[in-house]
Each structure stands twice: as C-alpha cells, then as structure tokens.
Amino acid sequence: MTSIEQQSSSSAQENGLAIINSKAPFSSTHGKDALDIALIFGSFEQKVSLFFQGDGVYQLIADQDGSLLAIKDYLKTFSAFEFYDIEDIYVCQQSLSNRQLDENFHIDEVKVLSSIEFSAALNRHQHVLRF
Amino acid sequence: MTSIEQQSSSSAQENGLAIINSKAPFSSTHGKDALDIALIFGSFEQKVSLFFQGDGVYQLIADQDGSLLAIKDYLKTFSAFEFYDIEDIYVCQQSLSNRQLDENFHIDEVKVLSSIEFSAALNRHQHVLRF
Amino acid sequence: MSTLHLVRQSAFASNDFAQCLSVLDHQDSVVLMDDGCYNLKHSLMDSLIKRVDGSVNINVITSHAQARAIEIIAAVNAIEMSDVVELTFTHKKVITWQ
Amino acid sequence: MSTLHLVRQSAFASNDFAQCLSVLDHQDSVVLMDDGCYNLKHSLMDSLIKRVDGSVNINVITSHAQARAIEIIAAVNAIEMSDVVELTFTHKKVITWQ
Amino acid sequence: MKTLAVVVTTPPYSHLTITALTYVEAALVAGINVIGVFFYQDGVMHANEDISIASDEYQAIAHWQRLQQEYQLPLHICITAAEKRGIACDAIDNDKINNAFTVSGLGELVELTTKATRLVQF
C-alpha cells in the first residue's frame, strides 16, 4: 500500500528512533514504557516511529477495554500520536494473520506491512529500541 | 524405566510439593529461586520433587560452567539433593529431544519420563509450584 | 487425580501453553486468564477441543477476554473469578502456567 | 543498510528469534548471546544457514556457548565481547531481541 | 475445612497482580480460610514503603492492605528476595517496610504449604 513511498525514501539517510513493540498490552508494562519514550521523543520534536510485531500487534486492535481489568488504559493515549507528530505507525501483516486478527485498529493511519516492507521501514531509522 | 514403580504408587494419596522448572539456568533467577524452595523443604523434612520441562531441562545438562559468565554456579548445589533426601528428580523426555539433548546429566538419579509418565508423576503431589 | 490449570500466557509468544497441554489429563480443567485468553485463537486450542471430546473442561475469565476484544467460542465456558475459586476446591491441585 | 542483531533469548521458549529472522536482511549480522546460544540447536538455525548462502554473518559469544555446554557449529563464528563492540560500529544500527 | 495459601511473584506495578488480588478477594468473600499470602521473587516489592504509583493507576499495595485489615489476612514477604531488591530488613523498627507485611523466611512457605489444602501461585 505504501511501497512507492517507501522505495522513494529507502535510499535516504536513516534518521530518528524506531520502537518495536513486541508485547501484548495488559499483562506487562512494556507497552506503556515504550509509549512514554515515544511521547517524549515527540514532545522534543525528534522523529520516532512505532513498529508492532508479534504479540505487540494486540496493542493496536480495536474494541479493547482495559478498564474491565481495572487498568488505566494507556492504549487510549495512542490517539495523541497525531498531536505529537508521530505519524509512522507500522504493523506486521504476518503477525496479524498468525493471530487471526482483522485490520481493525483503534487509531487511524496504521500501515500494514509485509515482512520485507517492515524490515525496510525499520532500516530507515538510525536507532532501534524494542519492548 | 520407572513405570512399574509409578503404577504401583499412582493410586496412593498425593503428598508433598512438586516444583516444575521451566527456565534455562543462567539468564534468570528462576532456577535459583526454585532451588532455594526445594532445599528449605528438604531441610524441614518435607517431601519435595523436582520436575524439569521446556527450557528447564537445560538446568540438568552436564559440562556446564557458569563461572565462565562470572555467575555463581548454583547448579553445583544440585549435588546436595541426596543430603536433603530430595530423590525424585524428573525430566521430560520430549523437552530433551526437542532440544537435541542427550541424557547426560550433572547429577545422578534423574528419571527421564514420557509426557504421560511426567503428568502421572506430577499427579502424585498435593501442591505444585512452577518457576 | 484432576488438576486445575491456570493458563496466563499467550501461546503466540511463549511455549507455556504447549507445556501445559503435554501434561493435561482427561478430567482436568483449564482456565484461560490474562494473556492466556489469546490462546482461544491459537491452533493448539483447536487441537485441544478436538482431542478432549468434551472430557476436559475449558474455561475463560469473561472480563479478561472482553478487555482484549476476544470473542469467546462456544466450546469454552465464560466464567468469573469466583468460579475459579470454586474450581480450586473441586480439583485436587492447581498448576499456574505463567 | 546493514543491521547487527543481538539475539538473547531461546527460540525454544519464546518467538523473539523468529521475529528477528522475519526482518533479517542479507548483509545483516547476527550475534547469539545469553540464552540465544541455545538457538544453535533450533531448526530455525538450520533454515537460516541454508537461506543465507553465507551472506548473513552469524556469530556466537564463545564463553556464553561454553558456559551452556553448547557446541559451536562450523557455520558460525566464535567471537568475544570486544568483537561485538567492533560489529556495533561496522553495522549501521543494532537491534536487541530480548 | 477449606484452607488456601497463595504465592505472589509479580510486583505491584504489574497488571498480573490485579488478577492475584481479585482471586484472593473472591476467595475471602466466598468464606475460604486464606491462611496466608507469600510474596516471593518480584512479589516482595509490594512491601517497599517508598513505592509511589501514579494516583490514576491501580493501587495494588493499598488493596493488599485493605484485605489484610478486613480479613486479618497474613501477608509474608520473603526476606532473601526482599534484600536483593533493596528492601532493608535488618533494621529494628524498619520504616521502609509497609507494616501490613511480615518479613518471613522461606520456612513460612513450608508452613503454609503443609497446612493448606490448596496452594495457588500467581
């Protein structure tokens, strides 16, 4: 879907931070800890992109409700990405289909990528952290 | 190998604690934390049995040397099991073969069990903890 | 000889659920809780449901599945935490897979 | 565009190594460290060695493998931590799979 | 008589701890005799008096305190695990340990396990 855009930029200088989210949202603090980093990079006007792979893709799925678990639902904060100019949000298509998940997300502008595209998008960043 | 013994005791009253070890030895403290519980049960003369499954089977493999990692090698303490009357040490045959491991252990008296035997041995205990 | 198995981890991320299934006895019961709810969509669940012919009782904590937007399938009982307490004593022991 | 991948987890217990391989590019390098050393015996390693035709550089930290009594196979380079530091700067970025 | 002992290995800032709390409270409400909760591994972090969880997050420690007060529920922390995690247990009148918790050794776990008809780990 965004392959033309990717190709045109793939030769550019890598820059910014990529954060790979690999954990499901409610049983560990990894998702929240990664989000805190993303938002601080955004507020410092540094480029940060979010990648969701493995069980991390569950963080994006629509119709979740952490309040049923008495959890403060940090997923709601994802809607602030636009405000922080966090625009590059990538999800691994293979991880979604392995988990029988539809492309039905609770935020807009999520780009569903094949493994090759996912890898290429990662490569456009200078640094990578993974949670 | 111990199936006759198992069958004869399988109708007996469950008693004692079974500890399932599921983690590899050197990257987490789970193995050591489980060992501490086993030894305290032994020193209180309470029945405790050790089960090794999944990556936990790596705790039993011969020729390891935690000192190469500057780790105090708690695996050496396994040789004290006899002193504490911890005699029932079971390892899952399937977990060994999945990992291409030989039945070459750093302590004696390890009983290699099929999944069905492993399950039956677990069932002879009243309580189970898993690390 | 029945055991209550509390399954708290996603089988997509770890092999705990597979280990649980390898020691699962007929007459045992399973409760999916926390990230264990994701296992409703895992292929191990299909084989479990087929294997057991209804002899293994499979449960999921309703709020834990709903919070994760996971649909509870017909072969599985939707239960509350108070039911888990009851199951604790109707089984002979509990193993937590976490 | 090359990336250095530090693999610290056992593929027998978690799916981190599989995720690493799914984004692995030719020209990338892999270092197996900590429990990642166990992956030398995992079927994913066989397919990695076959797949890459020698284009991906695969390394393991000698002391980490030896401590675990794991034999280092010929297709893999036995290295020290100082080599990992060097690889850090001969690649464009580092991803840690833990 | 149904007696229950519970082992908790997750810290107060883990959401998994809410599941343990919900289970223990459900048992108490059902009239089960919960003879004790033994906090092991990262579970001992509950007794760190200095922990400050944001007020809009789940207050696991306060919930354990409430159960302790309401039901006289014994809450034991493992001293070895606690010392490794910076919860100093050697001082007399230690003001760094939440007083809802009792500092115990692993022998207490033996005691609980021996007495309980069921042992459940979280």
Added chain:
Amino acid sequence: MKTLAVVVTTPPYSHLTITALTYVEAALVAGINVIGVFFYQDGVMHANEDISIASDEYQAIAHWQRLQQEYQLPLHICITAAEKRGIACDAIDNDKINNAFTVSGLGELVELTTKATRLVQF
C-alpha cells in the same frame, strides 16, 4: 568520532546485566566514547542504595560504580521508573540513591539518542 549510548533494562540481580557490563567495559577499553548509560524499567534498581547482594554473587552495582569512576561514565536512572520501584527521588540529598547514578528524566534518553552514533539496548 564513535559515540555510544546504552540502555539497560535488567536489574542488578539478573545475570543478563553481566552481559551489559561486559559489553560496556569492552567498549570503554576499546576507546569508544560511551556518552552514557540510561537505566530504564527494572534497570533503575541498580541505584537502590539498600540492595544487598550476597557477597559470593556477582556485584553488578559495584562494577557500574567502578566504570563510572574510572571512565567518568555517566549513569542515568529514569525517575518515573525509579519511583514506581520504591527508589524515592524527591528528597534533597537522598541517601537511598547510590551516588554513582544521576536521577534523570526520559528527556536525557532523547539527548543521548540524538548525540550517539550507536544506541544499544540490554
């Protein structure tokens, strides 16, 4: 100029931390400019002055202190992560924080990441 920033997320009692220490020391010995180590998640536990690890176990905290002194290596702990784990950061002259470590916000991680040619996570 080769500059390196390191993120550590494992606590002092985890053996994984030894790998991070070995890596950082190897970088320093090789003359790499390590501009800082940022301790996040359970990594902040390193700064808890009350932690007591058995003397025959690996002394990760002492090793970080030595690197800090020998190479003037900046060691930052994340304040939010620290407060969640009972390391009180609000007091003036806080004697509960190991003085080899600096209490910082996540902004410091932004700074390190922006300046470093390589960022490595452990």
